[in-house]
Amino acid sequence: MQPAERGSAKNVGQGMKKEARKALWAFGVxxxxxxxxxxxxxxxxxxxxxxxxxxxxxRHIVLYALVAIALIVGQAVLLEIITTALLRRLRGxxx
Amino acid sequence: xDFPISGAHISPIYLVLVGFLxxxxxxxxxxxxxxxxxxxxRIVGLDWNFAVGTDLAHIVGxxxxxxxxxxxxxxxxxxLGCIMAFGTIGGAEVGxxxxxxxxxxxxxxxxxxxxxxxxxxxxxxxxxxxxxxTLRQRPRNSARSKKDHSAFRHIADxxxxxxxxxxxxxxxxxVKAVSLWIILVxxxxxxxxxxxxxxxxxxxxxxSMVYILGIPTHLAVGTDLFEIIISASYGTFSHxxxxxxxILIALVMHTGAAIGAQIGAIATQYFAGPxxxxxxxxxxxxxxxxxxxxxxxxxxx
Numbered sequence: 089m090q091p092a093e094r095g096s097a098k099n100v101g102q103g104m105k106k107e108a109r110k111a112l113w114a115f116g117v118x119x120x121x122x123x124x125x126x127x128x129x130x131x132x133x134x135x136x137x138x139x140x141x142x143x144x145x146x147r148h149i150v151l152y153a154l155v156a157i158a159l160i161v162g163q164a165v166l167l168e169i170i171t172t173a174l175l176r177r178l179r180g181x182x183x
Numbered sequence: 184x185d186f187p188i189s190g191a192h193i194s195p196i197y198l199v200l201v202g203f204l205x206x207x208x209x210x211x212x213x214x215x216x217x218x219x220x221x222x223x224x225r226i227v228g229l230d231w232n233f234a235v236g237t238d239l240a241h242i243v244g245x246x247x248x249x250x251x252x253x254x255x256x257x258x259x260x261x262x263l264g265c266i267m268a269f270g271t272i273g274g275a276e277v278g279x280x281x282x283x284x285x286x287x288x289x290x291x292x293x294x295x296x297x298x299x300x301x302x303x304x305x306x307x308x309x310x311x312x313x314x315x316x317t318l319r320q321r322p323r324n325s326a327r328s329k330k331d332h333s334a335f336r337h338i339a340d341x342x343x344x345x346x347x348x349x350x351x352x353x354x355x356x357x358v359k360a361v362s363l364w365i366i367l368v369x370x371x372x373x374x375x376x377x378x379x380x381x382x383x384x385x386x387x388x389x390x391s392m393v394y395i396l397g398i399p400t401h402l403a404v405g406t407d408l409f410e411i412i413i414s415a416s417y418g419t420f421s422h423x424x425x426x427x428x429x430i431l432i433a434l435v436m437h438t439g440a441a442i443g444a445q446i447g448a449i450a451t452q453y454f455a456g457p458x459x460x461x462x463x464x465x466x467x468x469x470x471x472x473x474x475x476x477x478x479x480x481x482x483x484x
Binding site: 157 | 184185186187188195199240241243244245247248251416419420423424426428430431433434435437438441442445
């Protein structure tokens, strides 16, 4: 390998390391923000609906089954929007 | 944290971490992760019937996230996924009925444990053997290529030559013609394991799609996840009306899975098909070890 080529390869390697560091930092921040949101969600939402869901499961099992699917799909879409927005925002700031 | 529906007391942090791990695996391998989730719920004292039903509910949510990501990457064959959903639903119902039968007989925990260990070990051994054979066969100049290869390509070719009408084409997956019945049988077997052992049974459907139907691994991963949304929703409903779903546990697990699934889906872009399959090998074995441990220690840590 020629010295010029070696230098170019070194620059590419350093660039990749820098990118990886940025991605790791963004990911770390996202985990912290996301964890805070999840704790709030546990305290405010899950504790509040636990009793209602138990009643529904004991009295109207078919309705409980439908509500269970709606809840998990609804949560999935909501969390997907939140995580995507977080990733986009944090990556945008790190660049 | 108390979960009144199942009467379980489980740490939410434990559930979030298990969900995160399963999310990464699901996004990367296109599997529901039930070989980890089922044993992980079982080890904290949940009965198998609740572990199976609750895991299915959690998988619905996790798969929604992963499919949106895979669809953006062009990894989903919608036509194949919709066809497979029919076979999977039939199989899932048969599997759920078997669970009910063993639940009534009072030996559901023992039977499901033994069957799951056998299946997990078999899947790991087969995928290790196949991925190694494929990596050995690949030409040297394609060592860094992401193009899909399989040492068992001849099985898929034989299946494609079987003329059992109606024949259908799958242009997105690069399959010119394959019998509808072969797709439905593959899906039914996957559904049967899904209903019986829980989860989406991606550990059996994803390899079957690659080896029997000849679908490229990246597409098999995304399409499997899409199909899991439909079949796991049906499985969740079926198990919920039988009293086997604690949706609160599923919701807590899913908060971890949501972020893990995105990371896993992005990671597939950096690996070739046989390497994805080789990396998959230890995972069912981990599930098997956890199940053996729960059997030997009285089912709870």
